[in-house]
Amino acid sequence: MSVINEVVKKHRKVVSSWHPQTSVWALAHGATMSALCVAGSSYMVLIRMRQFFNLYSQQYLLGTLLPVVILPSAGYIILQDAFVDRKLISGFSLPETRKSLCSTCLEIRGSFIQMVSGVVAPVLFSVSSCASASISYRTFPVPEFTKYRKVFGLVCKACGSFSSTLILLTLANAVVGGFITEKMVEQHALVSATRETMNPLK
Template identity: 25%
Template sequence: MALSRKNFSDIPPDAVILTEEEAFKYQSKLLNSWKNTSDILGYKYGPYLLSAAGFFSGFFLNSYYRQKFKLLSYGRASTYLPMCFLPAAFSFLTHVEFVQSDVILQKRDACPVCLEMRGAAIQGLVGCVFPTILAPMANLSLAHRYATFNVPDLAREPTKVYNLIRLKSQPISGILLAIFLGQAFFGSLVTYLEAKSVINVNLKLAELERQVENS
């Protein structure tokens, strides 16, 4: 049975009325058990694409700042693990929680463009801004610990630390903008493809219901 939103005056007598939570569980179960994978590519693989995008941006930024602060092999695991897996995990979780759930429910107060913009904004923040802030700070602390670079004291000289990070980030300012726009594009695209997956399933279910009624 296809899930749809209607006003109470338009609900047929034989319709099953679900709460928002019940509707979300029903639609999620329906999508997860859908046999034709080509109909639900966006829903099934979209969040993993965003997770991969977050992973690679974290990897690139961590590699860049490690090189700038001359860390060589010092603390490799302690920076790569959080810098790669935190953006990847947060990209997946924040999208599923704050975007995909509304796409599945087809909320009337969440227009398609608004959802795409939300998906773009969240992915841009989590996939670019978050690792851009975290990477230099994590690697600065290691550079200070292993004395691989002359690092100002963060507590006593925060302005010097900020200026140092800005100086080291300047050569890749264009790349950072490209990463942000790329992450935002992926966030918007995945949201669109997820909505298309939901529409595909609902249309095919509605067609099957019409065929059963006319048979």
């Protein structure tokens, strides 16, 4: 683990000082761009869910904003770093792992992480947080949490109220996640090949 951490640290230092930066934009800013997309997608889910639970005003806005927008965005950054970035860096930097590197697998993984963080997690968090807020402000008849069938029906009804939006958000997150991961793979290959042939940075 310490070897991988050292490789990751060295590689990120190389990327931060690479010229031109436009040739490594995905490596330098891809995770941040995807996290912003996750935050935007999560916010759209939150707005639609608040409308479903009749929370139109600023009632309990911060209490729903934190778990629905902030947590998925932070979770995305952690998952992306652990399951995509580090795998990619170690795959290109360590000879023993380079042959086993599967770029398609990483692209699928990037899309999946983006979809879960940008749609699935916000939906689950928004239902629970908005339901709690609606109970406090008496804006929507929420069944008791022990009545599992009614709770499940509520979740389905809530998601069904903006199913088209959810489908579009899922597709958009999948495309963004896959595209940025694909560019990261290409730029990792470029950096590795350039360093091996020219060794411009140490």
